[in-house]
Amino acid sequence: MTRDGLTAKTPAEFGAVCCICRCWTLAPLPVRYVERMSGAPITLYACPPHAETLTPAPNPGELEADT
Numbered sequence: 164m165t166r167d168g169l170t171a172k173t174p175a176e177f178g179a180v181c182c183i184c185r186c187w188t189l190a191p192l193p194v195r196y197v198e199r200m201s202g203a204p205i206t207l208y209a210c211p212p213h214a215e216t217l218t219p220a221p222n223p224g225e226l227e228a229d230t
């Protein structure tokens with residue numbers, strides 16, 4: 164182990180809030196992409212147990228024709 168391993172800043176916390184159960188999940192899956200007129204689009208995430216219960220919706224770039 165190096166000294167940096169003990170003194171370096173910890174990595175940013177990764178994860179997201181599930182849009183169904185509102186619990187923090189460390190393995191978020193993007194399930195919805197919401198375009199907004201007033202600002203940047205929003206990506207909604209779900210935890211793995213809830214993501215498999217939702218109907219899949221396209222994410223950005225999935226509907227664009229292949230070139």
Ligand SMILES: [Zn+2]
Binds near residue numbers: 183185212
């Ligand atoms: Zn959930």
